[in-house]
Amino acid sequence: MKKIILLISFLFVVSFLGANQTSSFGWEDGTSTVLGFYGGANFANSTEQAHSGTHSLKFWEDPLGGTPQGFVWWVTGLADGDEITASFWVYDDTPSGSPSGRIWGHYTVLGGSVDDYGGSAGGNSTYSSGIGWEQLSWTWTFDSSSGANDGFVCEARIYAAADANILYFDDTAIEITSDTGTIHTLPVELSSFTAAYANEFVTVEWATASETDVIGFNVFRALEDEYPLSEKVNMSIIEGYGTTSEPHEYSFIDESADPYSTAYYYWLECVNFDGTNNVYGSIQYDPVDVDGDGQLNTVVHSFLNDIYPNPVQVGENITFNFMIGGLEGTMRPVSLNIYNIKGELVKEVINEDMMVNDYTETWRVNDIANGVYFYQLKTENYQETKKLLIQ
Numbered sequence: 001m002k003k004i005i006l007l008i009s010f011l012f013v014v015s016f017l018g019a020n021q022t023s024s025f026g027w028e029d030g031t032s033t034v035l036g037f038y039g040g041a042n043f044a045n046s047t048e049q050a051h052s053g054t055h056s057l058k059f060w061e062d063p064l065g066g067t068p069q070g071f072v073w074w075v076t077g078l079a080d081g082d083e084i085t086a087s088f089w090v091y092d093d094t095p096s097g098s099p100s101g102r103i104w105g106h107y108t109v110l111g112g113s114v115d116d117y118g119g120s121a122g123g124n125s126t127y128s129s130g131i132g133w134e135q136l137s138w139t140w141t142f143d144s145s146s147g148a149n150d151g152f153v154c155e156a157r158i159y160a161a162a163d164a165n166i167l168y169f170d171d172t173a174i175e176i177t178s179d180t181g182t183i184h185t186l187p188v189e190l191s192s193f194t195a196a197y198a199n200e201f202v203t204v205e206w207a208t209a210s211e212t213d214v215i216g217f218n219v220f221r222a223l224e225d226e227y228p229l230s231e232k233v234n235m236s237i238i239e240g241y242g243t244t245s246e247p248h249e250y251s252f253i254d255e256s257a258d259p260y261s262t263a264y265y266y267w268l269e270c271v272n273f274d275g276t277n278n279v280y281g282s283i284q285y286d287p288v289d290v291d292g293d294g295q296l297n298t299v300v301h302s303f304l305n306d307i308y309p310n311p312v313q314v315g316e317n318i319t320f321n322f323m324i325g326g327l328e329g330t331m332r333p334v335s336l337n338i339y340n341i342k343g344e345l346v347k348e349v350i351n352e353d354m355m356v357n358d359y360t361e362t363w364r365v366n367d368i369a370n371g372v373y374f375y376q377l378k379t380e381n382y383q384e385t386k387k388l389l390i391q
């Protein structure tokens with residue numbers, strides 16, 4: 001059975017060149033994974049490797065076996081003879097064998113969703129060779145199977161072995177020779193998604209920066225960070241705003257959760273008018289605690305403010321303002337790092353356990369070249385990355 005998993009904020013670039021349409025993205029938002037998957041596939045947005053920027057898609061299989069697939073592109077409205085050219089970079093450092101990456105494709109049925117399989121479209125017979133970062137690409141000529149299919153999915157595949165089973169994917173692009181086809185982008189751009197104790201219950205809140213053809217939302221909850229095991233906790237759909245470029249805020253009170261002794265993971269499902277569903281998450285809720293006086297300790301959430309100044313001159317100081325979130329009075333492991341555009345660590349500003357609290361940190365910009373960089377705050381259940389320009 002194919003399933004849809006985490007999708008938050010791909011960085012899309014779409015252009016129209018006559019009848020040709022193109023689009024590309026990386027995983028630089030720090031949260032996105034894939035549009036869907038098949039088999040024993042597992043995904044995470046990762047800073048462990050990056051072909052460019054600071055993030056990539058981490059893809060692995062556990063338990064080992066089979067040929068898991070991640071759906072990185074979905075195009076609908078295609079006709080016989082339309083061409084689809086897609087590519088992505090894969091990081092494979094096992095030259096003597098598996099795991100290996102491969103680019104492949106399959107069809108989706110007329111009027112169906114990304115999960116409605118219409119048959120294999122084939123792909124490149126070449127596997128990644130284990131030299132590190134390597135680009136895989138292929139061009140398909142669309143075959144509707146006598147009108148039964150109108151959609152195409154580009155797959156990232158992993159062929160695993162017992163000794164290693166992790167690959168990384170980055171910088172994917174697609175071009176179609178069609179003026180009627182649709183390269184599916186995001187139905188929702190989330191600007192925040194949190195779960196916190198409020199008024200004796202767990203309150204889940206989210207905000208959208210924009211929405212496209214959105215019917216509404218469902219909230220899912222689980223005891224472990226594993227979406228397929230989660231349960232829907234809202235009785236009826238939480239109505240969305242259809243198509244809008246205006247920001248909107250939402251909240252849901254989870255009265256069935258135990259806010260005092262249980263940790264939960266929450267996911268947000270977006271239900272779309274075209275029949276597709278996209279799942280966003282996960283976020284973690286930490287239980288509140290009762291101290292010796294019977295007073296509730298509140299749970300606060302991490303955030304990273306924009307730095308000042310930005311751009312900054314070499315030799316000047318940068319001021320970081322941020323909150324380390326969690327249960328008040330507890331310690332959290334914290335890192336605040338500077339990365340170059342290749343995702344390489346150039347400065348470790350903070351790497352220590354810190355008390356849940358507000359902080360101000362100063363870094364003097366010395367011994368670093370001019371250019372574009374990224375600064376990232378990270379705890380166990382929070383990560384945010386922002387851009388820094390050094391002149």
